[in-house]
Every structure is written in C-alpha cells, then in structure tokens.
Amino acid sequence: MRHAEADIRNAGAQVVLVGMGTVSQTRDFVARFEVPFPMVCDPDQHLYRDFSIERMSPLGFFSPTMALRGIAAMAQGHTMGLPEGDVRQLPGVVIIDRDGSILFRYESNDPADHPSPEVLVERLETLSAQTADH
C-alpha cells in the first residue's frame, strides 16, 4: 500500500489504516514497517463493528480455500506468526466521500483476501471520472 501512496494521493484520496492494537502496539507497528499513513488504534474493534467489517465463521479456518491460501503464502516465503488478537476478524476497505457518504466497500472473504493497491487506485480514478461527468 505504501508504494501506491503517491498514486492514491493523485487520485484525490488519503489513506488511514485501522488496526486492532493498543497505542503502544500500533506505534511499534508504524515504526517497524515505516507506515507513512495515519493509523487508528481500535483494540475494542468499535470501528470495525460500526463499519460492519465482518468476522470469519469458526469453520472458515478449515475451508479448502484457506488451506490453499496458506500453502501459497508459504511458497512465497511467508511464515506464520503466532495468532494474536481477534484471529477471526477479517480485513476490509471503505472509501468515504467528501460529504461523509460511503462510495465503495471491499468485503474480504478470508484473512488473505485484499484488494491490490492498483485496484483501489483504479476505483478512485473511476469515482473521480464519474464525479467529473456530473
């Protein structure tokens, strides 16, 4: 996401990340990964619930899709860390317009299901073009 920062800004948006960590955990995360965006600490997941970001079903961990994604991740050199926090919480993306309305949502089907930054930039550019047409 950080590599697409300029493209996202050029598309008329800014990024805010939301994580489930405390202030201390979030500060460590921001420093460790040199996160260039503001990051919200939401350890009680209020914001996740307010935006209806789904949690995975308990059986979701045992689905063939999850197994295949895990194998694919390991093949790419990723390792699994110890689970922390709410392991059933799914990620998601919401685009909020200048008037506070929701323009777009990406609802992840599993923990590894993310839209690529390129897809998000394309979506932002499409939204800007639609606005310009009106």
Added chain:
Amino acid sequence: MKVPKPGAPDALVKLADGSHRHLSEFWQDGRLLLVFLRHLG
C-alpha cells in the same frame, strides 16, 4: 453494500500518537481510503 452505523464516518478515533481525531478531518478535503487490517497493528 452494507451500511455503516449512523455517525461512523465521523467517529472519534485514537491515533498511534495517542491523539484523538474525528474521521471527518481526513475526508473533508478529499476522499478517504479507510483500510481495516486484520493485524493488531
């Protein structure tokens, strides 16, 4: 498309530096890409 709770787009949030901000501060001058992670952060 799921609808957020009323007021959610202007929720008061706590940032990594410990400060509190309303989300509207981030979308008043442009669109906001709010990315929910599955990490603790």
